[in-house]
C-alpha cells in the first residue's frame with residue numbers, strides 16, 4: 001500500500017512511522033519546511049520513547065519519506081490520512097477545523113485515481129461529511145471515499161498502543177474503502193486485533209465517547225478521594241475494590257491532581273458542545289469538565305492548607321511539571337494552574353522535570369529550574385510531586401529531608417506508600433489517603 005500522511009505532528013508522525021513498520025510505503029507531508037528537513041535526517045521533534053529508533057529504521061529501509069510538497073505525498077496513494085491539529089478556538093473553545101478543511105482541499109487538488117481519504121484528527125461529528133463535500137466541490141472528477149479512523153494513542157506509550165491496540169475503529173459505508181483499510185491494518189488483522197467497521201458518524205462519536213468515559217473515571221475517583229480523606233478511608237484500596245469488578249475495570253482509577261494533556265480537556269469540552277448543538281445535553285461530561293477545572297486549583301489550596309494557611313515567603317520545590325510522565329507535553333498540565341496559584345499566594349518555586357523544562361520555561365514565569373530533585377529540595381519549606389516520573393519513585397528520602405528546611409511533602413500522585421513514609425521525618429500528605437506525621441524521634 002502507498003499511504004500519504006498529511007501532518008507530521010504527534011499523531012501523524014507516530015502513525016506514519018508505524019505504517020512504514022507494517023511494510024507500507026509512507027509519504028509524510030508538512031508545511032513546516034524546517035521540521036521536514038529535520039525529519040529527513042531522522043531527527044524527531046517530539047519526545048516519544050522508541051520513536052526515533054523506529055523512524056531511523058524506516059528511513060534506512062526506504063519505507064518512509066518526508067516532503068513539504070503535498071502533490072508528491074498525495075499522488076498515487078491508496079489512502080491519504082489527515083492528521084493535522086484541531087486546536088480549541090481561543091474564545092469559543094470549539095475545535096478549530098480550518099487545518100482539516102485546508103488539508104481536504106489540497107488533497108482534492110492533487111488526487112490521482114481512487115483514493116480513500118482517512119480522517120485521523122479528532123473531529124466533531126459530521127466533519128467527515130464536510131470533508132467529502134469539500135473534496136467534491138474542489139475536484140468534481142475525483143474518485144474517492146472519506147473514512148474516519150480515530151486514534152487512541154497515549155503519549156509516552158504511543159508506539160506500543162499503535163502496534164498492539166485494543167481495537168481499531170474504521171467508519172465508512174463504502175466496500176471499496178473498507179477493503180483498502182483492511183489492507184492498511186493487515187498486520188494487526190493477522191494478530192487478531194478487533195477491527196470495528198462502522199458508519200463514519202459512529203466512528204466519530206466513538207472517539208469522543210471513549211475519551212470522555214475515561215475522563216469520567218478519573219474525575220469520579222478524584223471526588224471519591226476527597227471523601228476518603230474526610231472519613232479516613234484509602235482511595236487506592238477503594239479503586240482496587242471496585243476495579244476488581246470486571247464491569248468497572250481497574251484502569252484509569254488513579255486519583256491525582258486532575259487530568260491534562262492534548263486530548264481529554266479538549267475532547268470532553270467538544271463533546272459537551274456537540275450535546276448542546278444537537279440538543280442532547282451531555283450533563284455527566286459537563287460536570288466532569290467542571291470537576292476537573294476546580295480540582296487543579298484545589299490542589300494548590302490543599303498545599304497551602306497543610307502548610308498552615310500562609311505560604312508567603314516560603315520556598316516550594318516542585319517535582320514534575322509535564323501533564324504526565326514520559327512526555328515533555330505541557331498542554332493543560334495541572335502544574336500550569338498549581339504553580340501560578342502558589343506564586344500568587346506569595347511562595348517562590350524551584351522545579352525539576354526530566355523532559356518538560358524546555359516547554360515549561362516559556363509557560364511558567366519566575367520558576368527556578370533545577371538539575372535534579374535534590375537541588376529542588378535544597379532549603380525548601382515544602383516539596384510537592386505533581387508528575388509521577390519513575391525517577392521520583394525511588395528518591396533517597398533521607399537525603400531529601402536533610403536538605404529541606406521544612407518537612408511537608410505533598411504527593412499529588414500517591415507514588416509512595418503510607419507504610420514506607422512512616423518514620424522518614426516527613427509530614428507526608430497524599431491524595432485520598434491518611435496523612436503521615438513526622439516521627440518525633442527523628
Ligand code: UDX
Pocket residue numbers: 151152153154155156211214218251252253254255256257258259260261262263264323324
Ligand atoms: C489520552 C487517551 O488515553 C488516548 O486514548 C487518547 O487518544 C488521547 O488521550 P494521553 O492524553 O496521552 O492519552 O494520556 P493518558 O495516559 O490517557 O492520561 C491523560 C490524563 O489523565 C493525564 O493527565 C493523566 O495524569 C490523567 N490520569 C490518567 C489520571 O489522573 N488518572 C488515571 O488513572 C489515568
